[in-house]
Amino acid sequence: MKLFDVYPLFDLNFVKAEGSYLWNDKNEKYLDLYGGHAVISIGHSHPTYVQRVTEQLHNIGFYSNSVKIPIQEEVAQKLGKISGYEDYSLFMCNSGAEANENAIKLASFHTQKKKNICFIKAFHGRTAAAVAATDNKSIIAPTNESDNFIFVPFNNTTALEEAFKNHEISSVIIEGIQGVGGVQIPEPSFLEKIRSLCDEHEAVFICDEIQSGYGRTGKFFAHQHASVKADIITIAKGMGNGFPVGGVLISPKFQAKHGLLGTTFGGNYLACAASLAVLETIEKENLLQNATDLGDYLYEALIDDPLIHEIRYQGLMFGIELKVPCAPLRNKLLSEFNMLTGNASCPKTLRILPALNITKTELDAFIEAFKILSKSNL
Secondary structure, X not given: OOOOOOOOOOOOOEEEEEEOEEEEOOOOEEEEOOHHHHOOOOOEOOHHHHHHHHHHHHHXXXXXXXXXXXXXXXXXXXXXXXXXXXXXXXXXXXXXXXXXXXXXXXXXXXXXXXXXXXXXXXXXXXXXXXXXXXXXXXXXXXXXXXXXXXXXXOOOHHHHHHHHHHOOEEEEEEEOOEOOOOOEOOOHHHHHHHHHHHHHHOOEEEEEOOOOOOOOOOOOOHHHHHOOOOOEEEEOHHHOOOOOOEEEEEOOOOOOOOOOOOOOOOOOHHHHHHHHHHHHHHHHOOHHHHHHHHHHHHHHHHXXXXXXXXXXXXXXXXXXXXXOOOHHHHHHHHHHHOEEOXXXXXXXXXXXXXOOOOOHHHHHHHHHHHHHHHHOOO
16 A cells, blocks of 8 residues: 655655754754644654653553543643633644634534635635635535635725625634735734624634644734634644644633534543643743744844845744745755745745744754845845
């Protein structure tokens, strides 16, 4: 049997990782400025992460959610405290797409309505409802096509109001920052309008913080820069630092009942151990402040570079839009400087999503490489 061919692959086989670095099978060292799509939040093989998961594995790795799993409650309490959503409930699952599926379904159960507003350039996952809410026709199978998802332009208040006027809306789902869309940041006033329209029309405000959450932007959640509260918040990527885990934060306005949501693997002992390690490290190492400080540092170092058209960023979530397609630059960063970066649906946008504990020294290496390539005109 062979693997199903779903991704174009770099010719790299990593066998070791530590902090912001990876080593391949030829013992060549690479600087990770992408974290596998913002998954590596506290650095590869962080000692707290390794210790927590190892100790848990020695005790018990799995049993189903038919028994008490106290470590789930530890995760919920710690997450509530650090995020500022202490009065919300947590449902643990396995991925961002699964989190969004449950969020959209929970909203519909609550409102008894079908229609959902989503946004141009959105990416919410590849499963049934999540992909229907994703603005990419090439990954939507015929069975996933649905008129229950209404796409409106990002940051367009008039179009948003029209959608509410013309449809019975169950939910609005928006990314805290659009990642795949090229690091597009919602205006605070736009998020405030979503909040007010959802209140007015008894719809649910879902904030997808799968990539933009967990301290990535210097706040625990990106939407907190706008001082709004979402009814449902979905999380995943940085939550487990590489261990598959996702979650849904649920407002107290939603009444839980048995059978409403469910999962086999969600909230298993190992996922919870990984999640606790991430939260403990974010708190102990003050990584929200580090994300803020080093994000500003990187922005100031690059903003005047003549190759750059625009930098869109909050904390350590960067979309560097070039005046030319970014693929040649990205390839040369990899081949000539051993640096891993990301792209986006915008062909000119380079995405930078490093671990939240990256250092100035490591960013300086990237800044120097970027400027060398910029001056050489690639």
